[in-house]
Amino acid sequence: MAIAQGGRGRNSARLRRYNERLLLQVLRRSGEASKAELARRTHLTSTAIGSIIQSLEESELIVYTGRRTEGQRGQPATLIDLNPKGAFGIGVRLDRDSIETALLDFGGNILARRVHDRTLPSPDEALALVQADIEAVLEAITPEERERLAGIGVAQPFNLGAWLKQLNLSQPDFRAWDEVDFAFELGEATGLPVFSENDGNAAAIAELFYGCGREYDDFLYVFMGPVIGCGVALNGDCLRGVTGNAGDIAVMPVPPGNLPSAQKPAGKWDLLLSRASLNALARHLRHSGAIVASHADLERHIRAHHPAVEEWVEDCIDALVPPLHSALCILDVPVIVLDADVDGGLIDLLQRRLAAALAESVAEGRSVPELVRGSFGSDAGAVGAASLPMFFSFSPRAEILRNRGISMEEVRDAD
């Protein structure tokens, strides 16, 4: 997986890398396969497959899992599968009220994690804390396995300092966060490659790499967290947008809601995050006399069918439906993947009510989207962050090939 530097040989390395990733994707999607199956599914020759498999085996990304008789004649075919211990990723999720660090393996298992439920401190303090957490989670793997760390993923809201009023947060000073490149600092401090995305995109990437992406190439991912998050999967890749903030559903304009707990917006329109977010649910519960000090409290009220939960769900669905229709109109994707930071039945309830409301309001001649439950629930943040080094290192993104000529003379160097 070494990346050739400089002139000649760069294109060939790009091609080679793309083909390796395509093969890994086939294995991720359909599980163990023989060389013949891999050649068929990637449209590569068996010579090319043989050479790629050899290199992936040397990198320990794949393992031989056994043999299977194919057809009537000949030797049983050797079967190949991903090696769950073939690569590791560290995920760091920063939010306004928590810091989480997790270690994930190539098979998508969380091997270790550290969580701090606290208001985000200054960047310097956070850096020291995250560095210590990274050291701690790395204890879960051997020094030899650490050689196969793909890097660190950092997931955080697009701008931490905005909408504190709408989110019902006291006014901590997050301005320092808008001026610091935390991912860069973390890279300098650890010497590891760092990949950074907003939290919605990171969770969508986790779905693409480890979750619904095994079945769907195109979907809108919606995460009901303290703020509502979103990411867009197109053609098996994540739409980043020009500033890395595509899928920014939270600030879509919606009419003001009807809950007495809601703050009146300054103008005619409110932002979606004011109505469709766990912060809005917590605010409404508190307004109704309930005590909400943690996610566990939220989940308890949801399980107990507190009347304020039902009131919020109704207002939330009312707020969500037009922005979701709008997003689907623009993107023309057939699936919404819905997940949430708490459960207690909330995800299923939202999914059911949203499906009904979307079907009822779909425009003439347009199809009703399929609603699919997300794969990670409250782990979406950690898995999302840790998926970033995996996705960017091992997914066959067209980006690898695009916008530069691929020189055929140079390709020969790669064989």
Added chain:
Amino acid sequence: MAIAQGGRGRNSARLRRYNERLLLQVLRRSGEASKAELARRTHLTSTAIGSIIQSLEESELIVYTGRRTEGQRGQPATLIDLNPKGAFGIGVRLDRDSIETALLDFGGNILARRVHDRTLPSPDEALALVQADIEAVLEAITPEERERLAGIGVAQPFNLGAWLKQLNLSQPDFRAWDEVDFAFELGEATGLPVFSENDGNAAAIAELFYGCGREYDDFLYVFMGPVIGCGVALNGDCLRGVTGNAGDIAVMPVPPGNLPSAQKPAGKWDLLLSRASLNALARHLRHSGAIVASHADLERHIRAHHPAVEEWVEDCIDALVPPLHSALCILDVPVIVLDADVDGGLIDLLQRRLAAALAESVAEGRSVPELVRGSFGSDAGAVGAASLPMFFSFSPRAEILRNRGISMEEVRDAD
């Protein structure tokens, strides 16, 4: 430009084709260039550039335009540019109330066109009519030039039979259109390759290939026609969507408008096309006593500053702003390209008012989009349709390379 068929050699043809198109794109964007400049901008070796130039010259897609002295020493460099007569495209634009056929050259010039302002007839009748029009527009080029026809583009609304009420149309029977594959029929009848897109995407593709795409890779294209149309440019390609209907802004939900001419929607939300469309303008003008029988009438009332025009503009901007913010939130593109089917000052007026309204309502921490005037006005439909064969035959789309392995062994065949 022959496409190799079958197994070996297919990948190499794909690579070769991608590189040729990349070079054509550089010429399209920055005009005439020397071989050294082309090598630098495409990141290809000069050997590769030499071979590509030879093949493009044989296809007559490029011409030598002169010589220029570069630097201090050596021979003046030969300059290369696109040959405007290197390729031709036919565009067929079907709409509910018109049929238009145009012939475009590689330089983006409309060489001939035929227009019928009439309610769309049955598919059979339309096919005969379009075939005759194609014969007629082809008279504008020589038999030798006809050898370089890239094909036919068909642009039509996504579903012709919907929203006849909202569009204030009497109820012609367009159901036959939902069951016919007109592009396929036209291909069978003419023996030419046919490329089909909805009208919004086609016009966005025209901007990408011949207009704003020379400067911008990412934009939202909005066309104020009888119905509002839209297309999405991402990374220099057109977002098609899973059913080919991305950018379907017309059916985005909006609150009902305030104009007395408006029809009340059945539910709480109306569709954007009911308020932001030339049909809505015509309806409001008629409601105010004006006579509107044609686009020329519309333009006359716009020029005369008929009070109903100003009333509609206000309601139209009020309707447009939230959907545009929503679209930009999802896509994270920094530019809106705005065009319209009539002018008389309307495009500039809408652009000015929209820019002010978007700036006023932008969410905290988000940037105000740049508003750019479209390149084609009422020609957008014809140029859009005729751009399709050009774009799909000559643009370096990642699609050419994606989702299959590129076999390095096979690439050698291409040299």
